[in-house]
Amino acid sequence: MAEAAPRRHPTLDEVAERAGVSRSVASRALNNAPHVSRAKREAVERAVRQLGYVPNPTARALATRQTGAAALVVSGEDPSIFADPFFARVIVGASAALDEADLHLMLCLAASDRGRKRVEELMRSRGADGVMLMALREDDPLTRMADEAQMPVVFGGRPVGSAPRWYVDVDNVGGAREATEHLVSLGRRRVAVICGRLDTEAGRARYRGYRDAMLGAGLDPYPPLEGDFTERSGAAAMAALLAGHPDVDGVFAANDNMAAGALRTLREAGRRVPADVAVVGFDDLTAAQIADPPLTTVHQPVEALGREMARMLVALVNGQDPTPLVLPTRLAVRASA
């Protein structure tokens, strides 16, 4: 690299010398700690300005045993899972909350062996002050790593089959139930479901919500037709549905991508939406609004999810003991149902 720093970074010692105080006083002044006279505090501030001093975060981290960073880990079996705009929104929320606490955000895609290995290292080595875990699947190796982590761990969404000590989740069951009830209230009686991956808790919970609502309405739930949260899988599932149950008049898809796929298949099959088949999705990311027709869907507060995860983590880092959180969903009614 061409860059030859004109002069080395000034250190706290140099600031102290220039201000005519000891390093201790300079440190206290810098951190707004008490026991510094007004005069010396100002002298330090002046020296900082003159020297263009910036504290070295690494040295501080070593001394305080706090890295000043929190990690967001996204699991999955291949990195493209991260292309789901869902995570981008989570990040927007988490980033804002971390900013408030002066923590940096490290992003780890644990969707390859390499990635998982690095996450494990991070969690064992205290390379961050805490970690947020998302998109865990059944038997996810991250679950074990989380247990052995040398730092606080917050889960985004519950992992399959167990409720960790600290998590933030969305009311998947309630949302799916509401979506299904909406279809039923529209007079639909043959309401099918396109599930998300059933090795994720969100996938399972949304199916449970659908099932509960159907049974509650005295209707027969369809068996779980599993997709993988992609548009393509939604289109395929819808095709299978039309083949096996041509009389279907309502569909609840466990996310918007799959709902968009279903819309495509329905369009290609000449079925009108919502006249022939009403469709409800789940997520309410921007895609839902630009679908044709605009998608009725379960809105989940994705940025809030990220924000609350980060806040919970900050609380843990500060030695508090927050309680798990389940955020509410609400139905956004548009044209598709």
Add this chain to the structure above:
Amino acid sequence: MAEAAPRRHPTLDEVAERAGVSRSVASRALNNAPHVSRAKREAVERAVRQLGYVPNPTARALATRQTGAAALVVSGEDPSIFADPFFARVIVGASAALDEADLHLMLCLAASDRGRKRVEELMRSRGADGVMLMALREDDPLTRMADEAQMPVVFGGRPVGSAPRWYVDVDNVGGAREATEHLVSLGRRRVAVICGRLDTEAGRARYRGYRDAMLGAGLDPYPPLEGDFTERSGAAAMAALLAGHPDVDGVFAANDNMAAGALRTLREAGRRVPADVAVVGFDDLTAAQIADPPLTTVHQPVEALGREMARMLVALVNGQDPTPLVLPTRLAVRASA
């Protein structure tokens, strides 16, 4: 927090003692450095295993003056810019390349005053080994910060009006030209343009490409009709276009979001696509494929962009002097044109 570490992390000294060697030898063994006998190397490895030793990255960072992290900074005037799936794809690419170099990824949303302030601190304090900058606008404060940064800086896309020393960009001009030429080759003569924000270099370059192609074909380019890369702005621009130029028969939109908005307006106005109006977008993210009709668009290699930025940064960190890169685009022809 409840977590009380059962026992403190073992240090390198303890490993050394257990292995019956000095700290220096243990350090060398750990880092696969030469000048360690086979026997001692194995003794160290054994001690590491027995003690469950994990090196402390902070201490290492302080000693080596390398943080082991690279930052990706996304500018913008409000954080929702990050919701664009474009960035998620960049991250997938960058993350993979950084993984290979054993660097962690720090993500900074510099889309608020708070965020910008923290980025500035990061860049001045050497809180990372290098930084990748994206989505800079005209007179972006990050430009100045980049100049004063105490670390290598790679730009993703060129900032307005200046070519930095190191950047990775996409051939915006060429892509826009090809898109426009495609419309012309289809027999369209009244080809309008919906620009992206003209305070970004991508927005300007894509307009230039459009203009070049129109002039090259002996046609009159339309004046720049500026959107802001959102679906809504595309829809609004298309409405304005239909009002002012009802005879338009082709539209080049500077990204897929705006193209999707244009499709919506056209649909609502009863115009058939592509029969009445052919539409071409730019980006080729998943939204293009699920649009109705599927969008003909300029494919840009987004993951590659992220990957190459990261690789360039790694090269800089390692003291090399890489050359800027402009990645090719290609037209993905689908149903909309």
Add this chain to the structure above:
DNA sequence: TTGCGCTTTGGGAGCGCTCCCACTGGAAGC
């Protein structure tokens, strides 16, 4: 046998910060 050059070894000085602690001196309490 001596000397040279090589690998191997460990001592020790940092890296730049925080924080404990002992010390000072002036205000307050008796």
Add this chain to the structure above:
DNA sequence: GCTTCCAGTGGGAGCGCTCCCAAAGCGCAA
């Protein structure tokens, strides 16, 4: 007038690692 107290101060010991360097060990040519 003499303790008691405490805000203010600076010395110094870490935090856990890397890396320079002097010293030791050893094979081998002269």
